Amino acid sequence: MTLSNLPIGIDLGTTNSVVATVSDGGFEVVPNARGDKKTPSVVSYDQDSQSVFAGRQADNRAIHHPEKTVKSVKRHMGTDETFSLGPDQYHPEEISGLILKKLIEDAGNELNRPLSNAVITVPAYFSDAQRRATKRAGEIAGIDVDRVLPEPTAACLAYGLQSTAGKRVLVYDLGGGTFDCSAVKIDDGVIETLGVDGATDLGGDDYDSLIVNWVADTIADEYGSPPALNNPKVNQRLFGAAKEVKHELSSRTSAIHQLPFLELQNGDTIDYELNITRGEFAEITAGPTQETIDIMNGFLNDLGLTPSQFDDVLLVGGATRIPAIRSAVEQFFGQEPRTDLNPDQIVALGAATQAAILNDIEVPAVSTTNIVPSTEASQGEAAINEGSNPILIDALPRTLGVELQEPRTNDTYFQPLIQSGESIPARAEINVTPVRAHQTKTRFTIYQGDEGTLEGNDEIGELVLGPYPPKELDEYSQRATMEIDSDGIITFTAVSLDADVSDTTEIETRFNREEETLGGTNPDLPALHR
Ligand SMILES: Nc1ncnc2c1ncn2[C@@H]1O[C@H](COP(=O)(O)OP(=O)(O)OP(=O)(O)O)[C@@H](O)[C@H]1O
Ligand SMILES: [Mg+2]
Known part of the structure; x- marks a missing residue:
């Protein structure tokens, strides 16, 4: 793959979105058709032209046409909610799809090449359904999404930290409407999210x-x-x-x-x-600033870590330009946070880095200060090259498990299989036994959540194993396997070992609209205004 067909990286934000790519000179943010480096994540339906404005023009219309304008759709990704945009109703991923379409068209024009692939970032806490919805939004916009990348991982990549050894990094991200903090461990090119916390109504x-x-x-x-x-x-x-x-x-x-x-x-x-x-x-504004510090304090307590155990603190998100926030963070960690990259652009630059890595393109380190102690970097060569591409690991946002039954009491309970916070990709196995003798099918109901109870968690899928031959209870031998891949896609498999019967399901979770609109752009989606 050459630079001429290199995929782009997209930070699809709640308030603003940013597109970046790798060029011969390094990483760069790709401006939109207006020349702006940020595009408001807003769409608005225009009655006269029966088309949709996206970006700044849409944001400008919000005040006079609130009922035709959709803002902050990222908060609703992966849900069944619908939004009206003029005469019709749309799902969150369709609204996001329109925003992505605008970003991609503008970037394609600016770069003078058609764009067919992208890496898109999501908050680290996004569930499987939310990640799927984001991927689907890309498809609706007419591109293949090569990777759905967590924002804090992107931030580490933008700073070229993937090649550092044994580092613990805290990413403090204060955007327009959300606060996220993430603890990340980097070792041997592996970027692992240790945990995430934050507030969805603070920005x-x-x-x-x-x-x-x-x-x-x-x-x-x-x-x-x-x-x-x-x-x-x-x-x-x-x-x-x-x-x-x-x-x-x-x-x-x-x-x-x-x-x-x-x-x-x-x-x-x-x-x-x-x-x-x-x-x-x-x-x-001391209140919200202190609230972010309180959240981080609780978060580090939960992780069993202290502020001084972090080697680097990265500031991400436009609001981290506020001096009082910088000094509050500095005071909390007892060290100056990294501010050498533009906080609005870090996530998009990291997504572009990931796009380059996925395509085996040698990319320069973006870091302006030389904090990358690897030999490659100090020799002025690419910090990432073939063979040293990092493996990126995320944490599972919410525990995955199945419903099991206590044989004596018949009570059902939630059996966790992969715990929240565990690195993904991950896999877990459990041996199971049918409840009754001579039974020929086993039903597995799959749940996600951290409540520890079936009622408190979300039912996300079901698998029926069988039919298999009827046997006595002690003759059955069955096993269930839960797997989650690096895109957060869950596969659940059950095997009847004694009968050589197996069934598997890929879990769509609550996000189940792919079939309806599969195969490129939804023909019912309104056109973008030109
Ligand atoms: N120079 C600045 N000083 C202070 N705040 C700023 C500055 N520039 C931008 N901001 C603020 O940053 C916020 C937008 O940040 P950003 O673009 O990172 O949000 P986002 O990524 O779209 O949102 P979110 O992270 O909630 O999804 C806005 O509140 C904006 O006013
Ligand atoms: Mg953001």
């Missing part, structure tokens, strides 16, 4: 809301009425201003934003000057 956008609340309170104190936040236009202006000053405060110690003709709730209009210092910003 940089909460900092915007806190600024808006502070501005509203300040205005109410000064003018006797808060701004008319229930008016969508006023609301949008204030949130826009909050985001701008937030971004400015990452590089300056104070920020000013003019808000002329600002409408108040009592009908008055004022010319307001939003004036905020970095210190004030840190104070009003």
Whole structure:
């Protein structure tokens, strides 16, 4: 494979998505048709053209056409929810498919080559169903997804850490709407996720809301009425201003934003000057910053690790540019986190690195500082080359097991087979016996979850073994095997050893729509606006 048909890497984010590739000069982010390096993960249906806007244009339409616009669909991947986009309803993977289609078309135009394959990243905690849905979104967009790669693994690859030996790395990822922290172990080219934690309702956008609340309170104190936040236009202006000053405060110690003709709730209009210092910003947003530290603290406790046991701390996600976050993380770990790569781009660059690795392309280390002690890197050659390609290991997000029956009491219970946190690919076997003599079929119900009970976990599949010849109880010999591959795909097999009968199932989990729309693009999907 040559660079001209090298697959791309895509960070398919909740708020924004980024595309990257490897070129002769190294890794690079591929800008979209507007020249932006980030594309909002938003789609919006346009009645007039009966087509779909994706990206910045879609995001701009959100305020005036909320019912035709879908944002943050990543939060719903792998579920059965549907979203209306104009006249029709779509599944999450179809909405994601439209976003991917836009990303791929733009990237193909920019790179001047057709794109047929990609590596797409997902949060490390994504379940099998969520990973499948992501893969399916790629197919809907018309590409083959070579690998569904966990975001923290991508971050390590972007920093060229795969060739380091015996390192423990903490990835702190604060995006627009989610916080993820992951502990990763790297050894001999093996990247293993030790565990993941986080919050799905905590992100940089909460900092915007806190600024808006502070501005509203300040205005109410000064003018006797808060701004008319229930008016969508006023609301949008204030949130826009909050985001701008937030971004400015990452590089300056104070920020000013003019808000002329600002409408108040009592009908008055004022010319307001939003004036905020970095210190004030840190104070009003201390809550979410501390929450991320508390989550990490609990997370490390659960893992039995202390902050000083990490060799590297990587900051990922746009919101980690906030200076107060950087210093909170630095204080917690007692070391400066790595910030030499652009936090918005790390995940996409890591996905591009994985794409190169999968295609045996020699790729340069992206690291700007020379922290890769391998001989290849110090000689200025590729940090990854044929033969030294890392094996990437993820952790199973939720325990997999089967329903078994206690023979004396007939009570059923959840028998874990592969525990959450275990590295994947993984495999587990268990010997089983039919409950009754002369029985000719065995039903296995497969569950996923960490509740320890059948009721608390999700039923994700079923397999019926048999028919096999009837026997006395002690003559039966049966075995069940659970396997999960590096894409998170589960295969469950049951064998009747005494009768040489076996059955196997690939588990679709709750994500079961592949058949309906299999074979390329869903013909019912609306066209992208051009
Ligand atoms: N210079 C900056 N200073 C402070 N915050 C910033 C800066 N640039 C971007 N952000 C914030 O980063 C957030 C977006 O981060 P990012 O693009 O990494 O999110 P995402 O990956 O789409 O979301 P998620 O990780 O939740 O899926 C927004 O809240 C944005 O305001
Ligand atoms: Mg992200």
